[in-house]
Amino acid sequence: MNLTEQAAAKACCADLYQSDLARLVFGDTLHPGGLGLTNRLGRLMAIHPGDWVADLASGRGSSALAMSRVFHCNVIGVEFGATAVTQARDSALESNASGACFVRGDAEYIPLRAGRFDAVFSECSISLFSDKPAAVRQIADLLRPGGRFGLSDVALATGSLPSELDGTLGQLLCMTNALDVPGYQELLQDGGLDLVHSEDASGEIIKILDDVENKMGALRAWQSLARPPDGQDEMLDKAPLLVSRLRQMVQDGELGYWLFVGQKPG
Numbered sequence: 001m002n003l004t005e006q007a008a009a010k011a012c013c014a015d016l017y018q019s020d021l022a023r024l025v026f027g028d029t030l031h032p033g034g035l036g037l038t039n040r041l042g043r044l045m046a047i048h049p050g051d052w053v054a055d056l057a058s059g060r061g062s063s064a065l066a067m068s069r070v071f072h073c074n075v076i077g078v079e080f081g082a083t084a085v086t087q088a089r090d091s092a093l094e095s096n097a098s099g100a101c102f103v104r105g106d107a108e109y110i111p112l113r114a115g116r117f118d119a120v121f122s123e124c125s126i127s128l129f130s131d132k133p134a135a136v137r138q139i140a141d142l143l144r145p146g147g148r149f150g151l152s153d154v155a156l157a158t159g160s161l162p163s164e165l166d167g168t169l170g171q172l173l174c175m176t177n178a179l180d181v182p183g184y185q186e187l188l189q190d191g192g193l194d195l196v197h198s199e200d201a202s203g204e205i206i207k208i209l210d211d212v213e214n215k216m217g218a219l220r221a222w223q224s225l226a227r228p229p230d231g232q233d234e235m236l237d238k239a240p241l242l243v244s245r246l247r248q249m250v251q252d253g254e255l256g257y258w259l260f261v262g263q264k265p266g
């Protein structure tokens, strides 16, 4: 893919996550485990009051706002989707949050100053990046010596992406370009970080699947009222079968959600 094609793919991905359907299915936090898992990542990164933290691919800003509120740190969120950035800024204003701000940008070409950050985190997003090794090398550059990178993401056993998920749907679920567990661990280490923690949070995917099943009625009502854009309509028709397929994959250990923490050598 050349740079123009990559930008078009990122814009399409951002549109998907900004859509009403994504909000209906996932709510405001677009990753398994919600803000509970975000706070867990914050504790694992040992964030202190006053620290400078970057949230790469910050979506609607819920995690950045929570981190700043819970750990009393300063968070800069970087997000590709313009609507998501506007929503994040509105949420910051509404909640009177002075510790978080949001910039529109490409987290694969991070528009932030090197060596200035105590922590960087990215939730359910690195799996979407086209050049993951380059992104992690830049993250290592952003961190001060001893600073930590917290990553939570979908882990998929190599070769186990089902054909029905090869496309928009797989992308929405962060599965299309997800790595397996050793793949993420190597990614951090090859990027110059010491791996200090790995944690299996795959149970959080099961909770989302339970939730989606419970919301199926509301999704159907939305489908008949909202005239979903092409593709999203089809997605809803496939949802029940898909939910059981994904549940099976989690049970078989083919699909999971993991937390990893890497530390820049001091």
Ligand SMILES: C[S@@+](CC[C@H](N)C(=O)[O-])C[C@H]1O[C@@H](n2cnc3c(N)ncnc32)[C@H](O)[C@@H]1O
Pocket (backbone or CB within 6 Å): 010, 013, 014, 015, 017, 028, 029, 030, 031, 056, 057, 058, 059, 060, 061, 062, 063, 078, 079, 080, 081, 084, 105, 106, 107, 108, 122, 123, 124, 125, 128, 129, 174
């Ligand atoms: C699954 S959502 C996760 C959002 C947020 N981290 C959260 O957990 O709520 C993935 C997000 O990554 C963003 N994204 C994907 N590639 C990006 C890139 N290269 N730069 C900035 N944002 C990107 C998408 O626009 C989308 O908002």
